[in-house]
Amino acid sequence: MTSTQSRAAVEPSEAAPTDAARALRRAALALGRLVVLSLLTPVTALLLAVSLVGFLLWCCLGVFPLFPAATRLVRAAAERARWVAGHWSQVPVPSPYSPRPALERTLHGWFWTGHDYHKSRWFADISRTVRWLWNDPATWWDALWVLLNPLVGGVIALAAPLLTGYGLYGLAQPLLPPGPGYGLLPLGGALAPVLGLALTLAGLALAAPSLWLYGHWTRALLGPTERSRLARRVEQLTEIRLDATEAQAAELRRIERDLHDGAQARLVAVSLRLGAVAALIDRDPAGAKQVVTETQENVTQALQELRDLVRGIHPPVLAERGLVEGVRALALDVPLRVEVLADLPGRAESPVESAVYFAVSEALTNAVKHGGARAATVELSHAAGLLRAEVTDDGQGGADPGQGSGLRGIQRRLAAFDGTLTLSSPPGGPTRLIMELPCVLSSPRTSSS
Structure with a gap:
């Protein structure tokens, strides 16, 4: 066996513990997040009680100010649940709320809420808010979530932590004083650690799927309606x-x-x-x-x-030779070491090529002007009906669409074609921009020679 073969034989055994350790860390992280969610479940039950009180006071006694206040609290909790689903469960849940209508004032001093007139601005604002919340379907989906989440969400969040905790209790049986055995199961003594280990591993294995299921449960009720x-x-x-x-x-x-x-x-x-x-x-x-x-x-x-x-x-090279050659020509004019990697089997429509070209140009300009980058990579590909352009640079990072017009300009340029911009720019870098536009590529041109 050669030395190269020996190293190849050793590498899997060295990589296996690393993969196992990473899987264990991911499971432990998911388990910790489930514990946090299970501890926050009673908060949902409390919001349910407050919402019911506000609704009953409004319907029975006509005391309506508590209803919008309680609804705002429920919406804040629902928004936090959407954030958890997107960041912890990797299940994005867009906010579904309709915008609040504007309050207009007439020439005679009355306030128009979109439904009726009021002399008092305060009363008109309350009337507008109550009607807006009442007519928004998302309000009632939030109410359904508040009603069901303590049961359904609580069971999803508690299953893996309880199973793991029960398993750890079994593993600790040999260290504990003699007692009634391993809980409700008729196993004690030497068999308790074996059952405890099995339950602990089962709980850890169930943590990540439970977190994923919690995200989909949240999206089912709190996602946008049609x-x-x-x-x-x-x-x-x-x-x-x-x-x-x-x-x-x-x-x-x-x-x-x-x-x-x-x-x-x-x-x-x-x-x-x-x-x-x-x-x-x-x-x-x-x-x-x-x-x-x-x-x-x-x-x-x-x-x-x-x-x-x-x-x-409209650059002539873009019109004559297509997006790939246009970006390569663009890379030659940028004071950066730019590597262009392209896998496009055909050409997109001219407006789409132009949008991607100028978006890549803006991204490279930002890398030089604001990021202090020295090298960048541009990757062009097409899959599943999406033209994808990814620009990565080794700059200082910290890019924020809210701090400058460059990234917002890219977003507006792509939005005209239903395109999206995904930004990853942690402090210290690297900065990574992913631009995706739906389009169909034409067949590549063939030479007449």
């Missing part, structure tokens, strides 16, 4: 339309400014110099020649500025 999804979709389309209109207007202003300050100014200068040449050509041929030379330089610079302007609108 009505809220449609309302949110209409809101997103409205935002996309406004963003597209603003972006188009800003792009037209940029083109106009670049033409006015660049090529147009140089062409005006060329016109003036040509007039000077006509005046000098008879009496000062040498001076006329010098003016012609300077004019030629101005024309060359104007042409270059026009090429740069066209490249900023």
